[in-house]
Amino acid sequence: MSWFHETLYPDVRLGFNGRLLHRKKTAYQDLKIYKNHRFGKLMLLDNVIQTTENDEFIYHEMLTHPVLFAHPNPKDVLVIGAGDGGILREVLRHKVRHVDLVEIDTEVIRASKKYLPSLSKGAFCDKRLSIILDDGARFVRDKSKEFDIVIVDSPDPVGPAKVLFGKKFYKDIFSILKNRGIMIRQAGSSMLQQDELKQNYKLLKKIFPSVTIGLAAIPTYIGGFFSFLIGAKGINFQGLSFRKIESRYKKLNLKTKYYNPQIHFASSKLPSYLRGIVNGKK
């Protein structure tokens, strides 16, 4: 047992006491699996914590249910990144027809199946799933299919994930979304990576008629509220009624651990320090 620390920020860091279970230098990144007493098993890519067994539910529920419940009838879903299977697990609880998972690094899927099986919970065997080992930016450029929902579960904008934070990428996503399609992406810590959130909000605003910032508090991602960006094509995401979201949620009878219809709405209420981004004053 020894302490290991994330290297995401130069001046503040989260550390875990634990032991290394697995390490693999893949074609794209340095993948490590650690075991910690409180958080269970953790996956790090290039020394940045991606997910832990015990708090992954927050990130995975909040990157799926807000958009899947906002859509009247989500059938075809594209998931970019997310090789750990957590997003898949949550998406497949909805009555979707098909999910395409585009993950660049097969070793992420392999290690997750072996060390973090509670994330995918069998989702990799679901008949509705196709796995495409490819670069997400290239996949959306090809425009071979259309989707109701696009979920971008990328790491931070360093290394292979950099292309998943650009204007061209968002334009391509917009064009493969059906008329009432919605996209969601993670946008980092609202305090420690605020520039990332700001830049991506601005980019999306130029492309999508409705853009919403969503927030969740996730232990593994330090820096106060963690943020999501939601771009909706033909739906007024923020104009949906509580009653509608609640009725869809009840109909599906999900037992969620973080998300619920109250949180659906509360999670897009912004602390004052973020309002400038939306009002264009910052």
Add this chain to the structure above:
Amino acid sequence: MSWFHETLYPDVRLGFNGRLLHRKKTAYQDLKIYKNHRFGKLMLLDNVIQTTENDEFIYHEMLTHPVLFAHPNPKDVLVIGAGDGGILREVLRHKVRHVDLVEIDTEVIRASKKYLPSLSKGAFCDKRLSIILDDGARFVRDKSKEFDIVIVDSPDPVGPAKVLFGKKFYKDIFSILKNRGIMIRQAGSSMLQQDELKQNYKLLKKIFPSVTIGLAAIPTYIGGFFSFLIGAKGINFQGLSFRKIESRYKKLNLKTKYYNPQIHFASSKLPSYLRGIVNGKK
């Protein structure tokens, strides 16, 4: 410059890169002031981070404005702990008549005035303030005065702050609150200190007719949502209308950096993992 780490949890820790500016072994605790590039100056007590210059506004706004705006006419306020002055600064922005600050450790006040002057912003010179150097538990036991608002800004329930988490203490607070009085206290990380939150919720429920859990995402306090407990005597805290809170907020014309009327209501919407506490199922 070197890394220093909080020692609050045995298996997960937050670290800052910085340098030590001041250290004092006081009669009660080991007080340190560090300087970090991103968060500014930080205060640690017994190696637990209490506050930082750059994110203190979240904690201090959320421990004051929700209760001060929920009360129709807050005049007399008791603040226990809070020697750094951050709570005082926010309380004194309201039209209060008098504030009693009960802090056990004069060195906390002294170091905060010198190293963290932006926290109190001159509040220690306000004519409406009395400073009482005493144990908060003893002060409330004496019942010499009555209050509209009681704010308990204590460290975690270890060391001198342990008495500020007991049934007797809450009963004494209840009895010094006026008919429409409200108390608020910090209750730790909703994930890493969930037992503390649960226990204190139960204790308060036995004493106060209305108990509410409030949440905020604060970088310095790791572990997902940080929690607050609000006990109201003759007011239905959760039954207040948005319109009422908004009109009080606008009347005072505060420029808050985290709190706003939307956050007032959103901050008491609970993720599903916390609902068991309120429903008595956990």
